[in-house]
Amino acid sequence: MSRQLNMDTLRQNFWKEDYLREKMLRCEWHRKYGSLVKAKQKAKAAARLPLKLPTLQPTAPPAPPPAPGAAPPKAPSPAAEAPLQSEMCPVLPATRALLYEGISHDFQGRYRYLSTRKLDLPETRYLFPITTSFTYGWQLGPPAKQELVSCKMCRIESFFRKNGAFALLDPRDLAL
Template identity: 35%
Template structure:
């Protein structure tokens, strides 16, 4: 839609509306200015609030409390991050756990300390091993929204080849293990 032409009639309309707004503001100021000034003067006369005075801090008790908190936090973290041999997961409280990644197996962790990365051992080998594991097995929950598309889908083996490969490929492997057009599998959390 193009711009409308500004005629004399429209110019007069805008001039009148601006004038009306200015007059309304001026009338409001005349009517309420005294009460607003009085309210401001009352606030200025009020006593300022007294500052809150806290008792002196005993430094010895503070240091002891900090040390106990640190030791408790370290013990708790060690308890959480240790890998359980039986493979059972402890029931955590409501919500998501504090850490993003699941604990590493002792065998994989030992790779970290055996050799140098320059010789393709140590950290290099550790990272290579961790790359082989699927994200669902490494992480507790998907960290990025990109992971939602493939989270907990499992492997997609095509099985038997079709005479018409394009149709079969789209129908059988489109996003879900059980096909794009069939009912959802309860394990497919990405579709929620």
């Protein structure tokens, strides 16, 4: 659209009134519906927030009543309660010792610890399936060997040509 150069006072007043009318319509709409829109936006934002569920502590059996004349028992330390909140099983001491031997740059230390830890089955590492993707492979057991049924007529060694990209076709390259 080209710019109009023949703007006179009448046309300028028309555009000024039109601009002010649109501005007033926007203000009226905002006064009427602004609070509803903000409420919907807050509801959407609250729905997007993840639901934080509390962690359940395992119930311990009630302690027997103390014998008369005995010293009062010590309160359990917070460090002893930390493994109860963990989702993972405790690590064997031999595996934990790998953390402190060498550095990861030399494929020791943390590198060896993580590589030996990942060899364990998830059932031995975790107390329960943490994510839904765990349920697909949880407690399946060892993988079963599948024998490949193939015939030499159907098998192609490689997708690419053996003689290079621009060479003439070799009859061995074709799958018939």
